[in-house]
Amino acid sequence: MIGLRTEWLGPPRVRAALLAALVGAGLVPVLDRDMPWLGSWKVALDQGTFSITTLGPVAAGIACSVYVRIRRSEVPELLAQARRPWLGWLAPGIGVWGLASLAVVLICAFTTTVTWAIGAHAYPDLFWVVPPALAVLAAEVAIGALIGSQVQHHWATPWAAVIVFMVYILSSVGVLPGVFRTGGVTGTLAGQTFHAPTFAWQALAGVGLAGGAMALSRWELFRVSGPVSRGATGLALVGAVVAMFQLRGDSDERYVFAATVQYECREGEPTVCMLLETTRPLDDLSAKMRSLSDHLEAAGAQLPEQFRQRVPGEPDPHHGFLRMRGDAVLAATVDYLTAAESLAQPAGCSAYSSDDPRVLPEVWFTVDDVLVRWLLVQEGHETAPSDGALADWWALPRARQWPWVRATYDALRDCRLHALRLPTSAS
Amino acid sequence: MIAALRAWGVSRVVLVVGVAVVVIETTATDQFTLPTIEDRINGWALVPALVALTLAEPLVDRSPELTEHATRSPVVIALARLALAYAGAVVVAGYCLFSPEGGVVAAYVLTSLALASVAAALIGPWYWAPLVPITFAWLQQTAGAFPRPSFAIPVAVLVGTVAGSSIVYAGATVIRARPAGRPPGRRRRRRP
Amino acid sequence: MSVVLSGIQCTYRIGDRPAVSIESLELTAGPVGLVGVNGAGKSTLLRTLAGARRPQAGSVTLGGEELYHRHRRTVVQQIGYMPQEIQFPAELRVTQVLAYVCWLRGIPSRTAKARTAGAIEAVGLTDRAGQLTGQLSGGMRRRLALAAALVSEPRLLLLDEPTTGLDPEQRAGVRAIISNLDQECLTVMSSHVMEDVASVTARIVVLHEGSVIYHGDTPAFVEERGGPGRSAEHAFLSTIAGS
Numbered sequence: 001m002i003g004l005r006t007e008w009l010g011p012p013r014v015r016a017a018l019l020a021a022l023v024g025a026g027l028v029p030v031l032d033r034d035m036p037w038l039g040s041w042k043v044a045l046d047q048g049t050f051s052i053t054t055l056g057p058v059a060a061g062i063a064c065s066v067y068v069r070i071r072r073s074e075v076p077e078l079l080a081q082a083r084r085p086w087l088g089w090l091a092p093g094i095g096v097w098g099l100a101s102l103a104v105v106l107i108c109a110f111t112t113t114v115t116w117a118i119g120a121h122a123y124p125d126l127f128w129v130v131p132p133a134l135a136v137l138a139a140e141v142a143i144g145a146l147i148g149s150q151v152q153h154h155w156a157t158p159w160a161a162v163i164v165f166m167v168y169i170l171s172s173v174g175v176l177p178g179v180f181r182t183g184g185v186t187g188t189l190a191g192q193t194f195h196a197p198t199f200a201w202q203a204l205a206g207v208g209l210a211g212g213a214m215a216l217s218r219w220e221l222f223r224v225s226g227p228v229s230r231g232a233t234g235l236a237l238v239g240a241v242v243a244m245f246q247l248r249g250d251s252d253e254r255y256v257f258a259a260t261v262q263y264e265c266r267e268g269e270p271t272v273c274m275l276l277e278t279t280r281p282l283d284d285l286s287a288k289m290r291s292l293s294d295h296l297e298a299a300g301a302q303l304p305e306q307f308r309q310r311v312p313g314e315p316d317p318h319h320g321f322l323r324m325r326g327d328a329v330l331a332a333t334v335d336y337l338t339a340a341e342s343l344a345q346p347a348g349c350s351a352y353s354s355d356d357p358r359v360l361p362e363v364w365f366t367v368d369d370v371l372v373r374w375l376l377v378q379e380g381h382e383t384a385p386s387d388g389a390l391a392d393w394w395a396l397p398r399a400r401q402w403p404w405v406r407a408t409y410d411a412l413r414d415c416r417l418h419a420l421r422l423p424t425s426a427s
Numbered sequence: 428m429i430a431a432l433r434a435w436g437v438s439r440v441v442l443v444v445g446v447a448v449v450v451i452e453t454t455a456t457d458q459f460t461l462p463t464i465e466d467r468i469n470g471w472a473l474v475p476a477l478v479a480l481t482l483a484e485p486l487v488d489r490s491p492e493l494t495e496h497a498t499r500s501p502v503v504i505a506l507a508r509l510a511l512a513y514a515g516a517v518v519v520a521g522y523c524l525f526s527p528e529g530g531v532v533a534a535y536v537l538t539s540l541a542l543a544s545v546a547a548a549l550i551g552p553w554y555w556a557p558l559v560p561i562t563f564a565w566l567q568q569t570a571g572a573f574p575r576p577s578f579a580i581p582v583a584v585l586v587g588t589v590a591g592s593s594i595v596y597a598g599a600t601v602i603r604a605r606p607a608g609r610p611p612g613r614r615r616r617r618r619p
Numbered sequence: 620m621s622v623v624l625s626g627i628q629c630t631y632r633i634g635d636r637p638a639v640s641i642e643s644l645e646l647t648a649g650p651v652g653l654v655g656v657n658g659a660g661k662s663t664l665l666r667t668l669a670g671a672r673r674p675q676a677g678s679v680t681l682g683g684e685e686l687y688h689r690h691r692r693t694v695v696q697q698i699g700y701m702p703q704e705i706q707f708p709a710e711l712r713v714t715q716v717l718a719y720v721c722w723l724r725g726i727p728s729r730t731a732k733a734r735t736a737g738a739i740e741a742v743g744l745t746d747r748a749g750q751l752t753g754q755l756s757g758g759m760r761r762r763l764a765l766a767a768a769l770v771s772e773p774r775l776l777l778l779d780e781p782t783t784g785l786d787p788e789q790r791a792g793v794r795a796i797i798s799n800l801d802q803e804c805l806t807v808m809s810s811h812v813m814e815d816v817a818s819v820t821a822r823i824v825v826l827h828e829g830s831v832i833y834h835g836d837t838p839a840f841v842e843e844r845g846g847p848g849r850s851a852e853h854a855f856l857s858t859i860a861g862s
Binding site for chain 2: 629666669670671672673674675687691692693695696698700702704705706707708710711715716718719720721722723724725728767771
């Protein structure tokens with residue numbers, strides 16, 4: 001039997017170079033502009049498997065090249081006389097897949113380790129998302145092998161890479177079932193986890209497609225393979241068809257809300273808590289919020305004890321909630337605007353997430369804007385406007401602004417949003 | 428010459444041109460999103476990258492044993508190969524020029540082939556491997572913007588890029604055509 | 620055509636034993652056998668003679684012209700070289716491959732057709748002329764490689780293991796082709812199958828560890844060193860053993 005390893009790829013030096021090339025190719029989508037995945041271990045893991053986007057087509061090209069070489073040699077004839085010809089035929093493909101899988105695992109290890117090293121909470125039990133991604137990689141390698149084996153010309157190699165890359169694009173945009181999408185979340189995955197059934201279907205589809213493509217790549221050998229091989233491949237193919245129907249719909253089902261969430265807090269006045277998986281900006285945010293909160297306390301406003309990162313869909317009127325965009329949640333530091341906006345929301349009122357626009361009074365938007373700006377002006381990060389309808393109020397001494405600030409903040413904290421009023425110079 | 432064009436895959440160049448025209452007609456003006464890329468990608472962005480990945484294929488010598496013993500100048504062979512690839516690219520670029528919004532893309536078709544020819548000069552049959560991640564990076568960087576007029580490449584830059592890359596490719600072909608081994612009397616001396 | 624080698628040294632890596640080290644060797648028209656065990660330097664010597672591997676020292680002259688000088692191509696024009704392994708564009712037909720070789724060799728198109736037909740006939744591929752090279756058997760591909768070497772009507776023909784991997788009938792066919800070549804052409808054929816060399820060549824060069832340890836007439840070589848059975852194989856082995 002031909003070695004199950006990577007002999008077909010060349011001597012160890014060549015194999016090392018190919019591994020480096022695969023890692024290099026896979027790192028391109030990972031090391032994008034801002035690397036937001038540094039802020040969350042879960043996102044880092046997801047980004048690691050996303051490396052298959054570019055690594056997969058390269059692996060498919062390598063597989064294509066290897067199978068062209070095999071088909072143009074006398075090996076298929078030799079294999080026909082071997083004790084286990086089908087396994088011998090699969091061996092080079094398994095070798096390429098093994099090398100590419102090693103590259104994916106290395107990239108995942110890199111992203112998660114870096115994220116962990118800079119302080120993110122690790123969830124090693126979530127590594128189960130890697131094998132389904134490797135099953136997709138197997139399908140891509142098998143497509144490359146199929147093209148190489150059928151075309152039997154080396155010119156097919158770049159075509160195999162292009163075809164697999166196009167399959168990924170068509171899968172991502174919904175023209176094909178979402179089998180080939182392996183991560184690349186744009187959100188924070190805060191309070192979320194991976195949706196196991198989707199990954200199971202994806203793994204099944206990947207294995208089935210890989211088996212089918214390999215069977216087609218050398219039907220003569222597959223036909224005479226053992227009943228176990230044929231049966232398993234047939235079952236995997238049936239499973240793949242079912243899985244592709246399952247994955248035909250919305251591919252966003254890869255992520256679901258976690259049953260429970262945990263917080264990490266920085267004690268103080270106020271105490272600031274972020275979800276355990278996204279604590280990267282917590283120190284900076286709590287320091288800035290504490291600094292800004294001094295001005296509210298000077299005005300006599302009563303702050304809630306705790307400000308928490310919000311879990312979507314769960315209004316919480318007992319705590320203030322952090323108003324942070326996705327990039328701010330994953331960033332190392334936040335700006336004062338984010339800290340001020342968070343302080344200006346001392347309760348997670350249900351009106352904020354209501355589908356009925358009438359629940360949130362129109363005046364809230366202006367009041368929120370004024371309060372945030374007032375905080376920034378006190379801290380010296382903004383200047384008070386000298387024109388506009390509220391110019392007179394802005395011109396008042398600080399102590400005369402406090403009553404409006406106190407009344408507004410109390411109303412916001414108690415979710416009495418219809419009691420909100422714009423400031424006047426008489427206040 | 429026809430025999431050479433056949434050997435280098437003129438039929439595949441024609442196929443690429445045909446596929447490119449179909450892509451331009453069907454998806455060039457469509458917009459789509461890809462994971463991790465926030466802005467929408469214009470279908471036009473795919474054309475230069477995919478054309479370069481496939482059209483550079485004739486630049487790879489698949490029968491080096493035959494070429495090694497050629498008596499025709501390697502520069503002539505290199506330029507003939509480039510002419511075949513660029514002939515296909517020029518047809519695609521021309522088709523872009525006559526399509527709405529495609530004016531800017533035409534220059535990118537030629538520029539991306541120039542990049543691919545440098546890759547072919549440096550790493551031969553593996554030229555496509557770095558182009559795959561470069562294609563993704565290109566989609567990432569140009570999402571939401573390509574092919575706005577701000578992407579226009581000045582003619583001088585385009586000509587310079589094509590000429591420069593062709594020189595690199597021809598130079599690599601000349602170096603490969605040289606007999607192996609070091610010529611007598613040119614041994615490097617160790618410094619005392 | 621005559622070939623003169625003097626002071627040739629071919630080394631792959633600095634510090635290594637030379638792959639080929641020949642003080643002086645002159646080969647003249649007619650078929651010459653180049654024999655030696657694996658790694659003796661046969662292929663390196665043939666590549667050097669083909670103009671594809673420049674020696675670190677020494678000179679190679681073909682018909683009085685230095686091979687490795689600035690106008691190497693004009694000299695190489697007279698050489699036909701059949702390497703041990705050769706990749707043909709598999710999607711081309713036999714005639715198209717030879718037409719491509721003619722283009723690479725700068726043969727004008729008006730004569731290329733006749734040259735191609737002549738080479739195809741010489742190697743007995745006439746009935747396969749329209750077949751794709753990817754569909755040819757190993758033996759047929761060797762013949763095509765020989766045709767590619769013949770198409771430029773060389774005065775020096777270099778054949779690296781032309782009978783390797785062929786069945787006895789195919790080997791006999793290749794031997795017949797070589798025997799029928801113009802005797803004015805210097806044909807150097809490397810092989811480790813002594814039977815092939817003895818039956819085709821008039822002279823023989825035995826290479827061992829990169830050096831020429833025998834150069835002379837093939838019949839005399841077999842006669843003097845072939846033992847009681849006059850075996851070419853025995854002659855070769857005794858020559859190697861005695862070196």
